[in-house]
Amino acid sequence: DAGVTQSPTHLIKTRGQHVTLRCSPISGHKSVSWYQQVLGQGPQFIFQYYEKEERGRGNFPDRFSARQFPNYSSELNVNALLLGDSALYLCASSHAVGPLHFGNGTRLTVT
Amino acid sequence: DAKTTQPTSMDCAEGRAANLPCNHSTISGNEYVYWYRQIHSQGPQYIIHGLKNNETNEMASLIITEDRKSSTLILPHATLRDTAVYYCIDPDQTGANNLFFGTGTRLTVIP
Numbered sequence: 001d002a003g004v005t006q007s008p009t010h011l012i013k014t015r016g017q018h019v020t021l022r023c024s025p026i027s028g029h030k031s032v033s034w035y036q037q038v039l040g041q042g043p044q045f046i047f048q049y050y051e052k053e054e055r056g057r058g059n060f061p062d063r064f065s066a067r068q069f070p071n072y073s074s075e076l077n078v079n080a081l082l083l084g085d086s087a088l089y090l091c092a093s094s095h096a097v098g099p100l101h102f103g104n105g106t107r108l109t110v111t
Numbered sequence: 112d113a114k115t116t117q118p119t120s121m122d123c124a125e126g127r128a129a130n131l132p133c134n135h136s137t138i139s140g141n142e143y144v145y146w147y148r149q150i151h152s153q154g155p156q157y158i159i160h161g162l163k164n165n166e167t168n169e170m171a172s173l174i175i176t177e178d179r180k181s182s183t184l185i186l187p188h189a190t191l192r193d194t195a196v197y198y199c200i201d202p203d204q205t206g207a208n209n210l211f212f213g214t215g216t217r218l219t220v221i222p
Contacts (some may be wrong), residue, residue, distance in 0.1 A: 004154075042196075042198060042212030042213050043155065044212070045209040045210060045211075056209050058209065090154050092155075099160060100147075100155075100210065101157060102152045102155045102156070103152030104152070104153050105154050
């Protein structure tokens, strides 16, 4: 079975631009979570979606938004990019409860 | 905010057992302790989780103290491929998939 897939793997954007990151969960998983990992730190929770509803939100500004589609895939959107948004963005899928299964992330560089 | 305490780094000789400690003194009675690891340039990988009893799977063993305030992850025969950052996680009490990763333990397996 395919694991969690994320696209693109790498991305370079300029300050002020907008970015959309995509995630396909493991088949059968209805929950998708997004994490941001800044270099040298552990991943930090951004959002969780379950059955297309937002179930949790971390301490991130409103520039960050997400949605989940009927096929359970998900998009993370970030507006008005700042240099500090440069990070590895991780998507994880799971059943309603249980361990998270992570993709290998999208490396975003903001210049 | 991370609710677990782990050593910053550890070394282990190849072929020997790696014992990674974690303090989670504020864990509540119905929360599982989860362990993940992150190999360089990859997303976190789920290893094992437990509530009260010791657990073992194909990757590792988890020993939880009777008072549940600490646990030890054991890799019985460490290999070079086990070099990674290991995270002990006490899930957020909100019930969402909001995992506080902290900075983990950087395990280096030495040939």
